[in-house]
Amino acid sequence: MLKLLGHVCQLPAQASSPFSRPLPRSAALRQALVAARGAATQAVLPVISDGDLKELAVGPKPVLVHCGADWNKRSREVASALADWDSSQTSGSLVCRSLDVFSSPETVRTRHIKGLPTLLLLARGRTVARADGANVTDLQRILSLAGPLLDSTPEDNLTCEQALEAAEEALARADGIAGLEKAARLFNRALPSSNPEGNFQGVKQRSDHAFRARLGLVQTAVQALEAETPRSAQEPSSEIGQAELAAPPVERVEALASALSDLLAYHEEELPGASELPAPDAPRCAAALAHAELLVDAWAPAPDATDEEVCILRLWACGWRQAAINKALEWYQMEAGSDESGLIASFILPERLIPDRRGSVPRRSLYSRIEGLPRDFEAPGPTAPRALLRRLLTAGIDEEFREGKPSMVTRALGDLTYLLDRKEFVPFFTRTIWRGKGGAPTTGRGTGKRTGFSKRYWIKYKETFYPNTKKMGTPHCDKND
Structure with a gap:
């Protein structure tokens, strides 16, 4: 401290500017004491490296990096402003760190740091917001955007957009039923009907985030249902009965069924730009919704559902997906093999553009408006096992299948290709059965090339071949029999 005071006292005498006036020794001493006291009480952000940033970016808490x-x-x-804000927060739900750009070249290259300073708001491995060449005003804007991601933010103060961001973050970080219930409350608040800001003079306003909120409610209900579904340690047998699989609570099944019905009823008017904007996540949404429908039909089956269908659905709901697909293939093979006339009729008839689930035909579809058209499973052929098999394959699509790698769906499609093929496989054989050359001939005319003999010599060599006299359909036969 004495060295610091002595150095500060000598600063006015060493000033290189001609307009600087040397301060009195008492004034310089007073200024040095004030600076030292401020430096001792000033909050400082912890400094991290490239490796620390990678770990924090995928951590459970959002991170604000300077x-x-x-x-x-x-x-x-x-x-300094960020450090003061970090020291004032008591919950610690937002991790604030500082990173020196000159000692972290990898972060500068991967994060495209082009201005000083750059603020990065990270959550679950993605960049929520950033500000290049930021100032204190930009810092306040970033902190306001980070509000919905924090656990300390009151739920009643959130708008529809903020509640949706907070709900998606809570669903991603949910660890147990309590976290899922919090995500469900936030998703419900993100709906315009439950948020006062979504209505104007009693008229419901269109919200571009309503579909995401209803889809989040379905995902939350699916996770809650799967969390409370009893799991068996061993794979059930092929002849398993419905009573051997324990059912989850009825409240979870009803909540998932209600969320699915609301999404089916309002998705046409709440899905923004369905025919204009690209939807890269549409296949993933379709697979997730197909899985949710299978769960509902497994624990709340339709009155006309058969025992085979309910057994397959409950195998899928309990996590035994491969066993469910295998049993569905066996059921389809049994039903289709005994109904050849129905197969021919269904092949001749035009394709029915209706869903495979019972009672899910849209209201605007011709099949729901015109009486007499076949609905659900009224068409000829094995419609029930075929529809269930298609639903299972749709719900089983994963990243390996999208990338063209071997997966459960690719194996099932391969088995389905030859499932109804009754023609016996007959290998192809030529009419001339060739044998090995055996030992080298003792006499003959050579070619003078290398150590072998001419091709004509080998063709006429004795016991090299014999004619095929077997009938068609037997070994050593071909198509010319």
Whole structure:
């Protein structure tokens, strides 16, 4: 401290500017004491490296990273303001760190740091918001965007958009039923009907986030249902009965059924730009919704559902997906093999563009408006096992199948290709059965090339071949019999 005071006292005498006036020794001493006291009480952000940033980016809490340098004035101001805010928060739900850009070249290259300072708001491995060349105003904006991601933010103060962001973050970090219930409350608040800001003078306003909120409610109900579904340690047998699989609570099944019905009823008017905007996540949404429908039909089956269908659905609901697909293939093979006339009729008739689930025909479809058209499973052929098999294959699509790698769906499609093929496989054989050359001939005319003999010689060599006299359909036969 004495060295610091002595150095500060000598600063006015060593000033290189001609307009600087040397301060009295008492004034310089007073200024040095104030600076030292401020430096001792000033909050400082913890400094991290490239490896620490990678671990924090995928951690359970959102992270606000200040990427700057000590020699930059604006960087010091923003770092000081962020450190003061971090020291004032009591919950610690937002992790605030500082990163030196000169000692972290990998982060500068991968995060495209081009201005000092740069603020990065990270959550679950993705960049929620950023500000290049930020100042204190940009810091306040980033902190306001990070509000919905924090656990300390009151739910009643959130708008529809903020509640949706908070719900998706709570669903991703949910660890148990309590976290799922919190995500469900936030998703319900994100709906315009439950949020007062979504209505204007009693008229419901269109919300572009309503479909995401209803889809989040379905995902939350699916996770809650699967969390409370009893699991067996061993794979059930092929002849398993319905009573051997324990059912989850009825409340979870009803909640999932209600969320699915609401999504089916309102998705046409709440899905923004369905015919204009690209939907890269549409296949994933279709697979997730198909899985949710299978869960509901497994624990709340339709009155006309057969025992085979309920058994397959409950195998899928309990986590035995491969066993469910195998049993569905056996059921389809048994029903289709005994109804050849129905197979021919279904092959001749035009394709029915209706869903495979019972009672899910849209209201605007011709099949629901015109009486007499076949609905659900009224068409000829093995419609029930075929529809269930298609539903299982749709719900089983995963990332390996999308990338063209071997998966459960590819194996099932391969088995389905030859499932009804009754023609016996007959290998192809030529009419001339060739044998090995055996030992080298003792006499003959050589070609003078290498150590072998001419091709004509080998063709006429004795016991090299014999004619095939077997009938068609037997070994050593071909199509010319």
